[in-house]
Structures are given as structure tokens and as C-alpha cells.
Amino acid sequence: MNKTISFYFGRVLLLGRTNVGKSTLLNKLMGKNISITSHKINTTYFNITGIYNYNNYQIEYIDTPGFINKNNIIHNLFINKKFDIILLVLDRNKWNNIEEKIIKIIKNISIPIIIIINKIDKIFNKTVLLPHINFIKNKISFIDLIMISAKNTLYISNIHNIIYKILPKKNHFFPKKYITNQSKELIISEIIRKYILKYIHNELPYVVKIKVKPFIINSEVLINNLIILLYVKRLSQKKILIGKNAKIINFIISKSQNEIENFLNKKITLKVWIKLK
Ligand SMILES: Nc1nc2c(ncn2[C@@H]2O[C@H](COP(=O)(O)OP(=O)(O)OP(=O)(O)O)[C@@H](O)[C@H]2O)c(=O)[nH]1
Numbered sequence: 001m002n003k004t005i006s007f008y009f010g011r012v013l014l015l016g017r018t019n020v021g022k023s024t025l026l027n028k029l030m031g032k033n034i035s036i037t038s039h040k041i042n043t044t045y046f047n048i049t050g051i052y053n054y055n056n057y058q059i060e061y062i063d064t065p066g067f068i069n070k071n072n073i074i075h076n077l078f079i080n081k082k083f084d085i086i087l088l089v090l091d092r093n094k095w096n097n098i099e100e101k102i103i104k105i106i107k108n109i110s111i112p113i114i115i116i117i118n119k120i121d122k123i124f125n126k127t128v129l130l131p132h133i134n135f136i137k138n139k140i141s142f143i144d145l146i147m148i149s150a151k152n153t154l155y156i157s158n159i160h161n162i163i164y165k166i167l168p169k170k171n172h173f174f175p176k177k178y179i180t181n182q183s184k185e186l187i188i189s190e191i192i193r194k195y196i197l198k199y200i201h202n203e204l205p206y207v208v209k210i211k212v213k214p215f216i217i218n219s220e221v222l223i224n225n226l227i228i229l230l231y232v233k234r235l236s237q238k239k240i241l242i243g244k245n246a247k248i249i250n251f252i253i254s255k256s257q258n259e260i261e262n263f264l265n266k267k268i269t270l271k272v273w274i275k276l277k
């Protein structure tokens, strides 16, 4: 008997204002940490892809920066790439001009939209959401609305189940073992950025540029050594990053090192240089 198996594949875009919990949700959908998260605004810098495999289904999730500027980065997203589903992530019943801007762009693009109302753990009386759901219905048409708590991993599988129902019948695009579009260097630099965000409490984390390089001596790569270059613009910023008696930078390095070692599954030495550029 000739039994043909159907495969399903689609690109699912996570959209929403900064801090609504897109990256937290991506990590929960994937069941592993792919994208860095923080309580501060503008955490995600790049589009981060997570490839999720389940039976005959393959989903390419794309986490995006919630930062929306004049150049309209959301709009640019749709120029080069085709998406199959949009997850519009909202923080409870918060809605302002950013959400208005986003729906203005996506309502003219005929891609199925799933509304995700996140952070419901922060709402004691859930009935306050009912008028808000009607409000959203009047704003944009969507195929489903799901209330979740990404942080507490509540109702995440409901999202998967809806996506499976509408994923296009298509061959898988990625090999099964492929989990993310990020290079090892980018993942490592994102780990370091997370700790810079965590330990420095001003605008500085947003201006530090991070470069990760292999350590090479006499054209030989020392595989357990990595060079981390941190670029800042001013001497005053360099001083803040280093901290009194190098306390801050040492803290960032040791925390990052642990996490990088877990990720690479081996012991490494980090050589960190802070440079002015
Ligand atoms: N209470 C609560 N907090 C959440 C939930 N989901 C995310 N958060 C928190 O919200 C903050 C922002 O989360 P992120 O996932 O970094 O937000 P984001 O939308 O990716 O933000 P950008 O990358 O800046 O666009 C973090 O402190 C998360 O822990 C949730 O369901 N409940």
C-alpha cells in the first residue's frame, strides 16, 4: 500500500510593542531559551528565529524587536519575506498608538492573525478583559484570540494547536536538528548583552556593540578561547562598564561565562576588551 505523508510548514511572526513578552513567548513556544528577555524596554535587537518541530509540522517562529521607529521596521519586514501567520502579542488590555500603528500595517496584508493577550497572571479579575476583546474585534479581524501567561507557561499549547490547524501543507524548509538562524557568535553576544542589560542601569546597554571572535595565535585557533570586544563611544561609558575595581565587568564576564559554557557544553576562557570607537 502506498501511504503518503503530508508535511506542514509555515512562518509565524511575533509582533507587538516592546516589553509585551514576545521573546518570553518565543522561548516558551520553543521549550528552550532562544531569545533574550528583560524587564527593560527594547531588549530584542534582531529578528530571532526559532524552528519548532512536532510530528509532521515545522514552524519557523520569528521574534521581532518591539522598538518601532520612524523608518517603520514592521513595514520593512513584509517586503522581503512571506509570512503565513501573525501572532499579535498584547500586554493585557493595554492599547495605545503603537498598537494602532501595528494594526494599520497588518490589516492590509492578508495573513491570518491570532491575538495573544499576555500577562493574564497580573489580572485578578479577568472580566475586565471582556470589553477589551470586543474593542479589539472592532479594530481588526482575527482568526482566534488566546489569553496566556508566557511567564508562567500558561495556555502556550493552545497557541500551537491553533497554528497546526492553519499551517500550510508544504515540505519542511529546515533540517530537523536546526533550531535557530542565529550563529554561535550571535548567541554568545546576546548572552553577554543580557548581562550588560541586567547590571547596568542607564542608557549604556543600548550603545554597547559586542563582537565575538575566535582567539588566534600563529594562525591557529585556540578553540577554548574567545575574544569579546565591547565597543563604546566615550571614555565615561568605558568607565561605567568597567565599574569600581572592575567589579561590574567582572560580574558580567563571570555570569556570561557560565551561560556560554552551558550553551557550548565545554569550558572556555573569555578575553574581554573594551574599546572606544
Ligand atoms: N507577569 C508577567 N510578566 C511577563 C509575562 N511575559 C513576559 N513577562 C515579562 O515582561 C518583560 C518583557 O518581556 P520580553 O519577552 O523581553 O518582552 P519583548 O516583547 O520581547 O520586548 P522587546 O524585545 O523589547 O520588544 C520581562 O520582564 C518578562 O519577564 C507574563 O506572562 N506575565
Ligand SMILES: [Mg+2]
Pocket: 022, 023, 024, 035, 036, 037, 043, 044, 063, 064, 065, 066
Ligand atoms: Mg524581545
